[in-house]
Amino acid sequence: MTPPTAPASRLSAYGLLAMTTLIWGAAPVFIRSLGLALGPAEAVAIRTLLVALISLPLLARFGGFHFDREDWPRLAFTSIIGSFGYYLGSIYGYASMPAGQGSIIMATSPLLIAVMSGIAGHERLTPATLIGLALSFAGTVLLFTGGGASAAAPHGVLSGGLMIFAAAAAWSLYVVAGRDLIRKYGAIKYMAAASLLSVLPALPFLSAHTLPTLLALTPRNLFELFYLSVLGTVVSVSAWNYAAARLPPSTVGATLYLLPLMAIAAGVVILGETVSLRMVLAAAIVLGGVALSQWDKYRRG
Numbered sequence: 001m002t003p004p005t006a007p008a009s010r011l012s013a014y015g016l017l018a019m020t021t022l023i024w025g026a027a028p029v030f031i032r033s034l035g036l037a038l039g040p041a042e043a044v045a046i047r048t049l050l051v052a053l054i055s056l057p058l059l060a061r062f063g064g065f066h067f068d069r070e071d072w073p074r075l076a077f078t079s080i081i082g083s084f085g086y087y088l089g090s091i092y093g094y095a096s097m098p099a100g101q102g103s104i105i106m107a108t109s110p111l112l113i114a115v116m117s118g119i120a121g122h123e124r125l126t127p128a129t130l131i132g133l134a135l136s137f138a139g140t141v142l143l144f145t146g147g148g149a150s151a152a153a154p155h156g157v158l159s160g161g162l163m164i165f166a167a168a169a170a171w172s173l174y175v176v177a178g179r180d181l182i183r184k185y186g187a188i189k190y191m192a193a194a195s196l197l198s199v200l201p202a203l204p205f206l207s208a209h210t211l212p213t214l215l216a217l218t219p220r221n222l223f224e225l226f227y228l229s230v231l232g233t234v235v236s237v238s239a240w241n242y243a244a245a246r247l248p249p250s251t252v253g254a255t256l257y258l259l260p261l262m263a264i265a266a267g268v269v270i271l272g273e274t275v276s277l278r279m280v281l282a283a284a285i286v287l288g289g290v291a292l293s294q295w296d297k298y299r300r301g
Contacts, residue, residue: 020236028106043091043095045202045203048202051233059189079197090102104260109172144158188238191233261283
């Protein structure tokens with residue numbers, strides 16, 4: 001249960017939570033736009049390196065790379081598979097399918113976290129979680145069938161969707177497997193260390209085109225990198241942690257359901273994407289499955 005906090009602190013928490021929701025809601029649009037503009041491989045390399053550079057002073061501020069020896073294997077695993085896996089899957093995935101559709105798949109993250117937590121023994125795997133998993137799977141199948149999906153991306157929507165699902169699974173693994181590290185070292189130090197270690201698997205994505213791509217970045221590319229690396233990672237994660245420590249879990253968790261709706265709207269406004277009835281139904285089914293899987297938590301929250 002969330003401990004009581006002063007009204008001013010709660011007001012700040014609500015404000016930061018709203019800011020984080022807005023930032024994360026539009027992020028898929030900028031991930032797709034940047035991946036298409038630079039090419040997925042260059043976008044992976046440049047974004048990973050930029051986040052690592054930003055993380056250096058943060059890690060220095062919170063104690064540097066001082067982790068107990070027994071924690072290094074877990075840190076390396078969550079950094080390479082979880083953190084870098086999310087970057088890789090999301091950038092390649094959103095480059096292959098519309099941001100709005102991809103965000104519906106990414107919305108399964110809370111459900112995947114619940115399933116992984118149950119497997120790891122952190123939480124009880126309830127019947128509601130299993131039913132929610134089946135319902136979300138049905139919604140995802142609906143998203144990929146019929147004319148709506150194939151018309152939007154005739155040659156890449158299926159592979160793009162699978163990569164975004166892999167990104168959601170990687171992020172969920174990063175959260176669940178890093179749970180003990182967050183408790184022991186703090187969320188910011190864990191995030192900064194994972195971001196720096198993510199550089200290692202990103203090195204093969206550097207090429208002879210990386211430097212010319214950096215020198216040719218447009219103002220829009222620079223804004224997208226700033227948005228994703230500074231606002232979408234450092235600022236929003238810190239704001240989310242602040243809000244999560246001061247507000248009921250049900251309040252914080254409920255905002256996640258707004259993200260795909262905001263991404264769909266941002267895709268229409270910024271990228272000119274279209275919205276079909278099938279897509280709306282698929283989003284409702286997926287989000288319904290995720291909500292069902294979290295029902296017991298919301299009742300307790």
